[in-house]
Amino acid sequence: xxxxxxxxxxxxxxxxxxxxxxxxxxxxxxxxxxxxxxxxxxxxxxxxxxxxxxxxxxxxxxxxxxxxxxxxxxxxxxxxxxxxxxxxxxxxxxxxxxxxxxxxxxxxxxxxxxxxxxxxxxxxxxxxxxxxxxxxxxxxxxxxxxxxxx
Amino acid sequence: xxxxxxxxxxxxxxxxxxxxxxxxxxxxxxxxxxxxxxxxxxxxxxxxxxxxxxxxxxxxxxxxxxxxxxxxxxxxxxxxxxxxxxxxxxxxxxxxxxxxxxxxxxxxxxxxxxxxxxxxxxxxxxxxxxxxxxxxxxxxxxxxxxxxxxxxxxxxxxxxxxxxxxxxxxxxxxxxxxxxxxxxxxxxxxxxxxxxxxxxxxxxxxxxxxxxxxxxxxxxxxxxxxxxxxxxxxxxxxxxxxxxxxxxxxxxxxxxxxxxxxxxxxxxxxxxxxxxxxxxxxxxxxxxxxxxxxxxxxxxxxxxxxxxxxxxxxxxxxxxxxxxxxxxxxxxxxxxxxxxxxxxxxxxxxxxxxxxxxxxxxxxxxxxxxxxxxxxxxxxxxxxxxxxxxxxxxxxxxxxxxxxxxxxxxxxxxxxxxxxxxxxxxxxxxxxxxxxxxxxxxxxxxxxxxxxxxxxxxxxxxxxxxxxxxxxxxxxxxxxxxxxxxxxxxxxxxxxxxxxxxxxxxxxxxxxxxxxxxxxxxxxxxxxxxxxxxxxxxxxxxxxxxxxxxxxxxxxxxxxxxxxxxxxxxxxxxxxxxxxxxxxxxxxxxxxxxxxxxxxxxxxxxxxxxxxxxxxxxxxxxxxxxxxxxxxxxxxxxxxxxxxxxxxxxxxxxxxxxxxxxxxxxxxxxxxxxxxxxxxxxxxxxxxxxxxxxxxxxxxxxxxxxxxxxxxxxxxxxxxxxxxxxxxxxxxxxxxxxxxxxxxxxxxxxxxxxxxxxxxxxxxxxxxxxxxxxxxxxxxxxxxxxxxxx
Ligand code: FES
Ligand code: FES
Numbered sequence: 001x002x003x004x005x006x007x008x009x010x011x012x013x014x015x016x017x018x019x020x021x022x023x024x025x026x027x028x029x030x031x032x033x034x035x036x037x038x039x040x041x042x043x044x045x046x047x048x049x050x051x052x053x054x055x056x057x058x059x060x061x062x063x064x065x066x067x068x069x070x071x072x073x074x075x076x077x078x079x080x081x082x083x084x085x086x087x088x089x090x091x092x093x094x095x096x097x098x099x100x101x102x103x104x105x106x107x108x109x110x111x112x113x114x115x116x117x118x119x120x121x122x123x124x125x126x127x128x129x130x131x132x133x134x135x136x137x138x139x140x141x142x143x144x145x146x147x148x149x150x
Numbered sequence: 151x152x153x154x155x156x157x158x159x160x161x162x163x164x165x166x167x168x169x170x171x172x173x174x175x176x177x178x179x180x181x182x183x184x185x186x187x188x189x190x191x192x193x194x195x196x197x198x199x200x201x202x203x204x205x206x207x208x209x210x211x212x213x214x215x216x217x218x219x220x221x222x223x224x225x226x227x228x229x230x231x232x233x234x235x236x237x238x239x240x241x242x243x244x245x246x247x248x249x250x251x252x253x254x255x256x257x258x259x260x261x262x263x264x265x266x267x268x269x270x271x272x273x274x275x276x277x278x279x280x281x282x283x284x285x286x287x288x289x290x291x292x293x294x295x296x297x298x299x300x301x302x303x304x305x306x307x308x309x310x311x312x313x314x315x316x317x318x319x320x321x322x323x324x325x326x327x328x329x330x331x332x333x334x335x336x337x338x339x340x341x342x343x344x345x346x347x348x349x350x351x352x353x354x355x356x357x358x359x360x361x362x363x364x365x366x367x368x369x370x371x372x373x374x375x376x377x378x379x380x381x382x383x384x385x386x387x388x389x390x391x392x393x394x395x396x397x398x399x400x401x402x403x404x405x406x407x408x409x410x411x412x413x414x415x416x417x418x419x420x421x422x423x424x425x426x427x428x429x430x431x432x433x434x435x436x437x438x439x440x441x442x443x444x445x446x447x448x449x450x451x452x453x454x455x456x457x458x459x460x461x462x463x464x465x466x467x468x469x470x471x472x473x474x475x476x477x478x479x480x481x482x483x484x485x486x487x488x489x490x491x492x493x494x495x496x497x498x499x500x501x502x503x504x505x506x507x508x509x510x511x512x513x514x515x516x517x518x519x520x521x522x523x524x525x526x527x528x529x530x531x532x533x534x535x536x537x538x539x540x541x542x543x544x545x546x547x548x549x550x551x552x553x554x555x556x557x558x559x560x561x562x563x564x565x566x567x568x569x570x571x572x573x574x575x576x577x578x579x580x581x582x583x584x585x586x587x588x589x590x591x592x593x594x595x596x597x598x599x600x601x602x603x604x605x606x607x608x609x610x611x612x613x614x615x616x617x618x619x620x621x622x623x624x625x626x627x628x629x630x631x632x633x634x635x636x637x638x639x640x641x642x643x644x645x646x647x648x649x650x651x652x653x654x655x656x657x658x659x660x661x662x663x664x665x666x667x668x669x670x671x672x673x674x675x676x677x678x679x680x681x682x683x684x685x686x687x688x689x690x691x692x693x694x695x696x697x698x699x700x701x702x703x704x705x706x707x708x709x710x711x712x713x714x715x716x717x718x719x720x721x722x723x724x725x726x727x728x729x730x731x732x733x734x735x736x737x738x739x740x741x742x743x744x745x746x747x748x749x750x751x752x753x754x755x756x757x758x759x760x761x762x763x764x765x766x767x768x769x770x771x772x773x774x775x776x777x778x779x780x781x782x783x784x785x786x787x788x789x790x791x792x793x794x795x796x797x798x799x800x801x802x803x804x805x806x807x808x809x810x811x812x813x814x815x816x817x818x819x820x821x822x823x824x825x826x827x828x829x830x831x832x833x834x835x836x837x838x839x840x841x842x843x844x845x846x847x848x849x850x851x852x853x854x855x856x857x858x859x860x861x862x863x864x865x866x867x868x869x870x871x872x873x874x875x876x877x878x879x880x881x882x883x884x885x886x887x888x889x890x891x892x893x894x895x896x897x898x899x900x901x902x903x904x905x906x907x908x909x910x911x912x913x914x915x916x917x918x919x920x921x922x923x924x925x926x927x928x929x930x931x932x933x934x935x936x937x938x939x940x
Contacts (some may be wrong), residue, residue, distance in 0.1 A: 040873075
């Protein structure tokens with residue numbers, strides 16, 4: 001039996017400890033904001049925070065999260081108004097929106113560590129997150145805009 | 151847990167759409183009047199009528215189930231004034247789910263803050279055509295949605311007239327209320343302070359007969375609150391940013407099972423035998439089922455294979471890995487991309503079936519002082535929407551219910567009914583948000599799979615999840631192609647003849663026996679509609695037989711055609727020592743509307759389904775976007791070493807787009823794009839903010855397609871399996887700045903045209919022309935790769 005904190009709630013899990021966090025939060029907890037996009041760590045759609053740092057939910061086993069704090073997009077902020085979420089809305093970033101939870105989680109992780117990232121640092125941090133709709137210019141601008149507010 | 155039901159239903163837990171409409175409209179107090187209200191408004195102009203609007207015919211009439219504009223179908227108003235508007239087209243990122251309801255709201259003078267949008271299930275007899283592809287949503291539904299809103303406004307004013315006992319001409323709808331007018335001393339109508347809100351009028355208004363087209367007026371554009379402003383955010387924006395937006399895999403039903411399917415790696419292949427012993431040992435795996443196979447032409451039939459059903463996605467995935475399957479590959483195992491490409495190029499070197507013939511091309515080439523030619527090729531591409539195909543189905547008392555991210559919900563319903571042998575009334579298709587579509591989700595094989603598996607499980611709800619590998623290896627691929635262009639030049643270097651040969655496996659092979667030839671829709675995409683002013687033109691099609699499923703991908707055959715034609719113009723310019731933009735404008739020639747007959751274009755020329763007289767090829771508009779893009783990009787400016795500008799223009803989906811791509815080559819040969827400048831003439835436009843986002847996205851997808859993405863086959867199997875070997879543009883290298891210039895319509899005949907797709911085609915040729923300008927290196931095969939070879 002594993003105990004994991006997800007969005008501030010203690011969750012007990014007695015299933016396969018190798019279950020990726022992605023499927024754990026989606027199938028077990030119904031937190032469907034975290035998306036499947038590739039399953040192999042190449043797209044970032046599944047990005048969640050482990051103790052505040054972005055990790056790929058598809059590449060992180062539940063066992064690795066035991067005793068740690070998992071945050072999904074649903075728990076990024078209490079009121080949905082994290083500066084990243086606000087910037088995403090202010091700049092009308094999403095098209096289909098499917099990649100955006102992963103993008104925002106990645107951006108929030110970056111800004112938690114680095115309040116004033118350079119353009120190159122933003123690119124480095126965000127290049128693992130694919131947006132097939134092609135919202136990169138706005139994503140980049142939104143990270144920059146959110147940086148002021150974190 | 152967030153359930154789709156909770157999302158779609160109101161606070162009282164009412165079922166969606168229909169019930170809401172029925173509650174408000176059908177059960178209203180003047181029952182008899184409603185008999186006429188279910189009739190769709192005819193799309194016709196009433197000549198000379200005082201309040202007539204400029205209606206024009208579109209291709210919507212030729213689409214299955216045409217258009218519907220009845221406010222009773224699309225609008226509901228509750229007593230508190232909450233307005234509900236139905237979005238009947240699928241949302242895959244273009245913004246259609248916002249833009250069309252916004253048109254209704256604007257015309258009916260509803261306050262957008264008090265409007266909510268709900269998604270229609272697949273029901274074309276009720277809503278009109280729902281096939282969300284071909285960049286048609288706004289093109290075909292701007293008029294019906296304006297009619298719908300204008301009719302609703304009329305009904306609200308008529309209701310206020312009844313309420314106050316005054317003439318309707320003294321009632322003016324304005325921002326969610328109707329204001330009573332009175333005649334001033336000079337006879338002019340002035341507003342009084344008598345007002346009544348939409349909520350109070352709802353019941354009477356909804357009981358009003360729908361006005362005739364000659365009774366309604368469209369708002370003057372100066373009165374628009376939302377249309378054309380670009381200030382209206384997409385309706386799902388907040389939900390998306392908090393992780394609550396519901397996509398295909400986010401619908402959950404109690405007792406739901408999770409399935410993944412191992413499909414034949416070669417199209418048309420079958421399971422020879424399989425062993426599921428190890429699979430069944432995986433905890434959580436509940437069943438393994440073989441699924442029926444496939445025979446060409448199969449339209450959107452599932453491929454068959456072996457399904458693993460489990461109590462979680464992870465268990466199903468693990469179970470599938472442990473399957474031991476022996477496949478029988480069938481005839482398509484001969485498909486090898488390098489040999490196929492050679493064969494296409496060889497076919498393009500020989501005469502083919504003549505599709506367009508103007509003047510005497512043979513004579514022009516026989517008498518040429520010089521012939522100049524080039525071959526252009528492209529690999530297959532997978533749509534690779536971020537959300538892979540996924541669908542949930544259940545069967546209760548013989549009624550099939552599906553939740554899926556489909557572009558064509560009614561087509562999905564039809565295909566399910568046919569496959570399962572049930573009447574269409576027994577099939578319901580709910581449309582979730584689509585995590586991208588790009589043409590892939592027009593094909594409903596994944597939804598049929600879910601229904602088949604639910605049936606196998608006695609009707610239990612089951613979700614079929616495609617992995618990225620499944621998506622890339624079992625797509626309906628963008629075709630692979632060879633395009634050869636030759637021109638005859640006279641002694642003065644004037645182009646006297648043009649010959650274009652296209653060779654590519656056709657989308658038609660998905661629907662009918664494969665003749666090896668393409669068909670009018672593919673011919674109409676940048677091939678026979680080539681707009682240059684050249685006296686002798688011949689367009690020919692050589693045979694190529696399909697060995698995989700060919701489908702449409704955002705902008706379809708326009709990608710290889712624009713790549714070939716627009717690259718060729720720049721090549722010719724270089725050969726003749728001309729500026730590429732000047733050469734392009736000169737080849738387009740004088741301002742004119744191209745006459746299909748004198749241009750020798752086929753009689754059945756496919757103009758994106760639109761009536762040609764309303765949506766002709768207008769060279770003035772084509773040249774205008776070239777000039778605007780060139781001016782805004784500073785065409786001709788001096789750039790540092792290893793940098794260059796390239797230009798291309800293309801008309802597709804009856805929209806004119808020109809792009810200037812600025813390329814900068816790194817020391818290690820990496821191709822970078824600091825800036826793209828695009829001019830788009832899509833006529834009358836309603837949501838410039840989403841047009842910009844579509845054009846920005848088209849540049850990124852254009853770059854992916856030009857530089858990164860290709861699917862190749864070896865022994866009938868797609869060689870790419872995930873984003874490691876099927877690359878797409880990422881933040882590490884994407885068009886850094888996309889400047890979008892939307893052309894203001896200068897004539898009422900510049901109707902609303904497509905936006906979702908036409909931004910893509912000009913990118914690849916503009917990029918390759920820029921690479922040539924920067925380095926003198928000409929690239930003629932897509933994808934080019936990220937780096938120039940030394
Ligand atoms: S789903 Fe985890 S990185 Fe793509
Ligand atoms: S918004 Fe569609 S994938 Fe990013």
